[in-house]
Amino acid sequence: MDECPIEIGSMLLTLVDPNRGHEVAYNRWYERDHFYAGCMVGPWLFAGSRWVATRALKDLRISDGRGEVASPVDAGSYVAIYWVHAGKDDEHWEWAGEQVHWLYENGRGFAERAHVHTVLFDYLTTAYRDADPVPIQLALDHGYAGIAMIATERAEGVSEEAFTTWTASSRALKRGSVASIASWRPQPRNEITGNAPMDLGTGTGGPNRTMQLAFLEGDAASAWVDVARYAEEVDASGLGRICFAGPFHKTVVGTDTYADQLW
Numbered sequence: 001m002d003e004c005p006i007e008i009g010s011m012l013l014t015l016v017d018p019n020r021g022h023e024v025a026y027n028r029w030y031e032r033d034h035f036y037a038g039c040m041v042g043p044w045l046f047a048g049s050r051w052v053a054t055r056a057l058k059d060l061r062i063s064d065g066r067g068e069v070a071s072p073v074d075a076g077s078y079v080a081i082y083w084v085h086a087g088k089d090d091e092h093w094e095w096a097g098e099q100v101h102w103l104y105e106n107g108r109g110f111a112e113r114a115h116v117h118t119v120l121f122d123y124l125t126t127a128y129r130d131a132d133p134v135p136i137q138l139a140l141d142h143g144y145a146g147i148a149m150i151a152t153e154r155a156e157g158v159s160e161e162a163f164t165t166w167t168a169s170s171r172a173l174k175r176g177s178v179a180s181i182a183s184w185r186p187q188p189r190n191e192i193t194g195n196a197p198m199d200l201g202t203g204t205g206g207p208n209r210t211m212q213l214a215f216l217e218g219d220a221a222s223a224w225v226d227v228a229r230y231a232e233e234v235d236a237s238g239l240g241r242i243c244f245a246g247p248f249h250k251t252v253v254g255t256d257t258y259a260d261q262l263w
Contacts, residue, residue, distance in 0.1 A: 004135040006046060009086035010093075011184055012039070013211070014118040015069075015076035015149075015201070022112035023259040027078070029110045031253065035080065038103060042095045044088035049140040050080045051147055051248035054261040060224050061246035062231050069117050069151045069202055069244035076116035077262045079149065079248055081140060081213070086123075093120065104197045118200040121184035121211055124160055127168035128180045136182050139215050144179070146220025148227045148247045150212040151205065154240040160185065163210055163239050172230035177216055177223035181230075184211045208240070220247040 018026030031050065040048055053076065063073040070076045084092045103109060126136040134142045154163050164183045172178050186204040205211070214230070216223040224247045231242045249258060 004137045006137050007086035008083045008123040008137060009089045010084045010123060010187070011121045012082045012084070012096075012118075013079065013121060013149075015079045015116040016118070017075055017077050017114050017116060018262075019112040019114070020263065023262055024256045026110060026113055027251075027256055027259050030078070030080070031251070033108060034103070034110070037108065038100055039080075039082050039096070042092055042099060044085040044092045045082055046085055047137070047140040048080065048082040050078060050251040050253075052078050052251050052258045052262075053246060053248050054258055055263055056261070057220060057247045057249065060221065060228075061244070062228065062242055063244050064241055066243065067202065068153075068205065069149075070246070071116075071202055073244070076246075078251075083137065083140060101197055109197065115199060115201040117202050119204045119211075120187040122187060124183040124185055124210075125164050126180050126182040127164065127170070127173060129173045129176075129178060133180060134215075136180060139180065139182070142215075144215045144250065145218060146216040146223060146247055146249055148214040148216060148220075148224070148245060150181075150214060150227070150231065150245045151243040152210045152212065152234055152240045153205070153243050154208040154210060155238060156208070158208075158239045160210060166237060166239055167212070170230060170233055172214075172226055172233065175226040175229070177218050177226045178230070179215045179217050182213045182215075184213070185209075186211060205243075209243075210240070216247070220249050223247070
């Protein structure tokens with residue numbers, strides 16, 4: 001079966017730092033409670049995964065210095081990502097808004113953390129390296145060793161379609177370690193996200209923002225050279241500028257691996 005009829009409508013991306021000294025407690029709370037109770041058990045959310053940036057990976061990050069995603073650039077250690085089924089987005093996010101308040105009211109929040117960049121995104125398209133690729137719908141479950149977040153501010157007059165078409169022809173997809181690059185449009189804050197029981201961090205980005213997720217084969221640090229070259233291509237293309245780009249390891253579920261390497 002080549003088709004994948006389970007379509008993505010939207011994504012939650014939440015980039016967070018635990019307070020220093022609370023790294024293990026945060027990792028265990030999120031992995032053993034909130035990942036499921038706050039997200040996975042909700043209606044129409046069909047995939048989720050967690051990723052982590054060690055100090056060594058943070059040192060590789062790229063920023064234009066404006067702090068539009070991570071401020072400062074090394075803020076944000078853990079990122080959780082979730083896919084919601086197309087056409088069912090409103091139903092899920094209404095549930096999620098109610099659920100997060102219920103969890104906090106019942107003592108199942110975690111105060112010793114700070115959101116760096118928590119945003120809902122609408123799915124646009126995916127550029128693939130291979131002729132028979134891992135579909136984006138399966139990417140969070142495939143077992144990629146790393147990802148890269150790449151936030152771009154498109155130049156005035158450059159459409160999403162023009163930018164994502166250019167991405168599909170980029171040399172980054174011919175270098176081996178970048179299996180796919182998925183593109184997303186940020187949603188403005190609304191009555192649900194604007195009423196969260198915590199500060200969600202930096203803003204969503206304006207109408208020219210495109211967030212991209214690159215799924216990486218091999219070690220995230222080793223693959224970063226290809227992502228960095230892609231970022232250089234974006235900046236040189238005249239289509240936009242890189243606001244922020246950074247690599248993340250896949251967390252090792254059920255363990256506290258990397259929790260002692262964040263700072």
